[in-house]
Amino acid sequence: MADIFILGIESSCDETAAAVVRSGEQVVANVVASQFAVHRPYGGVVPELASREHLKAIVPVVRQALVEAQQSYESIDALAVTQGPGLAGSLLVGISYAKALAFALEKPLIAVNHLEGHIHAVLLEERQNGDDRVRFPALALVVSGGHTHLYLAEPSDGTWSYHNIGHTRDDAAGEAFDKVAKLLGLPYPGGPIISWLAKRGNPRAVNFPPAQIKHPQRRPSAAKSDHPGKLGNHLPRFDFSYSGIKTAVLRYIETQQMAESIAERRQRLAELPKPRPEDYLASCDQKTLDLIASFERAMVEDLVGKTLAAAGENDVECLLVTGGVAANNLLRETFDERAAAAGFPVFFPSRPLSTDNAAMIAAAAYPKFLNQRFAAMEFSAEAGMILE
Numbered sequence: 396m397a398d399i400f401i402l403g404i405e406s407s408c409d410e411t412a413a414a415v416v417r418s419g420e421q422v423v424a425n426v427v428a429s430q431f432a433v434h435r436p437y438g439g440v441v442p443e444l445a446s447r448e449h450l451k452a453i454v455p456v457v458r459q460a461l462v463e464a465q466q467s468y469e470s471i472d473a474l475a476v477t478q479g480p481g482l483a484g485s486l487l488v489g490i491s492y493a494k495a496l497a498f499a500l501e502k503p504l505i506a507v508n509h510l511e512g513h514i515h516a517v518l519l520e521e522r523q524n525g526d527d528r529v530r531f532p533a534l535a536l537v538v539s540g541g542h543t544h545l546y547l548a549e550p551s552d553g554t555w556s557y558h559n560i561g562h563t564r565d566d567a568a569g570e571a572f573d574k575v576a577k578l579l580g581l582p583y584p585g586g587p588i589i590s591w592l593a594k595r596g597n598p599r600a601v602n603f604p605p606a607q608i609k610h611p612q613r614r615p616s617a618a619k620s621d622h623p624g625k626l627g628n629h630l631p632r633f634d635f636s637y638s639g640i641k642t643a644v645l646r647y648i649e650t651q652q653m654a655e656s657i658a659e660r661r662q663r664l665a666e667l668p669k670p671r672p673e674d675y676l677a678s679c680d681q682k683t684l685d686l687i688a689s690f691e692r693a694m695v696e697d698l699v700g701k702t703l704a705a706a707g708e709n710d711v712e713c714l715l716v717t718g719g720v721a722a723n724n725l726l727r728e729t730f731d732e733r734a735a736a737a738g739f740p741v742f743f744p745s746r747p748l749s750t751d752n753a754a755m756i757a758a759a760a761y762p763k764f765l766n767q768r769f770a771a772m773e774f775s776a777e778a779g780m781i782l783e
């Protein structure tokens with residue numbers, strides 16, 4: 396079969412991204428323009444600023460992806476764009492541009508769910524590496540700044556079927572990293588700097604008990620007999636909750652009287668034009684580093700523990716761990732260790748494909764292209780889009 400080149404476009408949050416993927420299995424260009432610097436002074440993404448930055452970046456980012464892929468607007472076979480979930484205004488920039496381009500070029504356009512994209516980041520790279528160890532059904536943990544979801548995923552009639560068996564009841568895991576960083580006077584996004592600083596602290600210094608969640612609809616015995624092959628019937632839920640740990644960190648800061656040193660850190664760092672990780676380290680005392688390390692450990696324990704519990708009850712063949720938080724080293728090491736002990740192979744995307752990118756969108760679009768599942772021209776952004 397001839398090679399199919401899909402141009403992917405992603406603008407759901409604070410990264411404007413374009414990529415070209417060949418036949419769902421090889422990344423030929425992957426361009427990501429990050430808006431971190433724009434949002435950093437606010438400690439989180441400001442939706443209106445995000446839309447404005449996407450507007451500025453979208454044309455050059457797409458052009459650069461085509462140049463790097465040695466493709467032209469005319470030579471690509473199809474376009475794919477993130478429909479949701481995400482920030483409505485941000486999604487609309489990518490969707491409007493992709494629609495206009497598809498219309499002008501008379502190429503098919505495919506709408507992709509961002510969460511499905513994260514799952515396909517892993518599958519794409521496994522194919523790219525010639526690795527065929529991924530078996531289905533797989534249990535996918537999509538863990539990012541906006542999501543903490545567990546899906547059973549398997550190929551079905553030439554495309555894919557997904558069944559959600561757990562999600563966060565409040566904050567996403569990445570959001571907890573970002574909010575704790577903000578509380579401590581550290582920059583946005585919080586995950587990378589927290590994981591860098593955590594290596595210098597004692598992860599057992601502060602005990603954060605795991606969130607207790609009631610599961611009224613939990614029916615473990617039905618799950619095993621209904622699976623595999625019939626995703627969706629009577630499966631138990633494995634939900635997460637991360638607003639409690641954020642409050643626990645806040646309380647610790649209050650009881651340990653850390654507010655003054657946090658204010659000093661904020662001020663000191665604000666005076667530096669471009670602080671490096673070493674500058675953040677120099678501004679943290681040992682108590683702060685211990686708190687950071689303990690927070691990271693508690694997050695990782697909870698994510699790994701719940702995912703493995705869900706794997707154990709759902710007859711899955713392997714685990715896929717993806718999304719921005721999957722870039723976290725401790726999370727990867729802990730999954731590698733515990734999943735091996737439990738008998739589950741575990742797969743992650745490379746770090747550049749863990750965080751938001753458009754290669755994952757182009758890869759997820761490929762089976763839809765083969766099945767001619769093209770978007771109608773009147774489709775629009777779905778900020779709260781679910782994957783089911």
Ligand code: KG4
Binds near residue numbers: 540586751
């Ligand atoms: O997938 P992503 O780029 O965007 C969303 O779809 O949300 O994920 C961004 C999130 C942010 O919350 C960021 O703090 C987190 O991923 N993150 C990390 C790490 N790198 C990024 N969290 C923990 N450890 C990291 N190394």
Ligand code: ZN
Binds near residue numbers: 750
């Ligand atoms: Zn994402």
